[in-house]
Amino acid sequence: MIDGLDYWRTLEAKQQPTWNDRSAVEAASAQLSVLPPLVFAGEVDTLRERLATAASGNAFLLQGGDCAETFAGATADQIRNRVKTVLQMAVVLTYGASMPVIKMGRMAGQFAKPRSSDTETRNGITLPAYRGDIVNGYDFTPESRAADPARLVAGYHTAASTLNLIRAFTQGGFADLREVHHWNKGFTSNPANARYEDLAREIDRAIQFMIACGADFEALKRTEFYTAHEALLFDYERPMTRIDSRTGTPYNTSSHFQWIGERTRDLDGAHVDFLSRIRNPIGIKLGPSTTPDDMLRLIDKLDPAREPGRITFITRMGAGKIRDALPPLLEAIKASDATPLWVTDPMHGNGLTTPNGYKTRRFDDVVDEVKGFFEAHRAVGTHPGGIHVELTGDDVTECLGGSEHIDEHTLESRYESLCDPRLNHMQSLELAFLVAEELRNAKQ
């Protein structure tokens, strides 16, 4: 009989690749199962406590990173730029919220993608869809698009080196608050961002005040930084799940936090069952069709003990729908004994394809969904606890609008994402300033 951590094997597992060589997959999984864990269970417990603080209205979660990390993109420059962007956003949000901001990258493991279609057709030729670097290659050839089990182990090593650099940056002095603030001054001194100058000046005064008071800036040279990805691919997530020697309970050591995607959150499906059995804090994406009943049943299955910090709902409703779709869910939670953390993903409900063929999103729609999220929480009296965005620290042109006024034509110049469009460095900072304003209003 199969039970416990392997019970998912008896259930429907959606969005898995078609591997042609099952024995090679089993060999790769066996190899992964004896490689060192990427995170320590004690760090995961600390994160759960931090998220509990956010769920109770006393902290804010920032999750950001690529839609699909790539092996080629795991360079020092690109990792640094992403970490830097998250740190820059976090300073602005900390000030706006007057609360600690929990920093979390969609990094060091965000390699597997669910797709709307199993195949892609170009010029009459049909091949398997790209499912992320941990499964197959992006090049449109039969060889590259075939699922390759060797990529499972390559994914682990890429995650390990990415995480190593993240730890070095965030513990070794790169995260120094004064330095991060200095970078933000560079952003607001650009005339295109003059609108945010006042807020930047206020933050500046706050830091000068801290310096004058003799605040301990040594401690502010380091920061906690957590990793997260969608727990999609069983042949990676299962072997990375280990029994913690301290407590005898299972932790998925591939990252601190994993989430279940909108396409795989079926109550009776394999993903929900597997994640119900691990100790990590978990996220669940909720799209606009989610009913209060779906949501409450997910809580019963994934958090029967109602443990603070265990569940984060990441809503991705779309700017046009959030104001109608979110309040009934918030009301249902208010009337229950559950205390999830609420986070907005203003990206995945706002996709569109331009006539020239680019998958994109409008910056204005992203901002509008964030505003709708705050409005819904204000109306119901619940805590808008975080934001989840697809971003990069590079100057790509993938989302329309923002202070650089990226238009359909400009998308062609630097569109690099292999899956969904990301906010670029400037757009990410601009969003952070706008969210900081919302947080300030929410407090008033």
Ligand SMILES: O=C[C@H](O)[C@H](O)COP(=O)(O)O
């Ligand atoms: O990142 C999310 C999904 O993988 C993505 O939105 C699916 O995109 P598709 O509709 O192009 O498959």
Ligand SMILES: C=C(OP(=O)(O)O)C(=O)O
């Ligand atoms: C696949 C994703 O989102 P969702 O499951 O919300 O569509 C994602 O976060 O990249």
Ligand SMILES: [Mn+2]
């Ligand atoms: Mn995506």
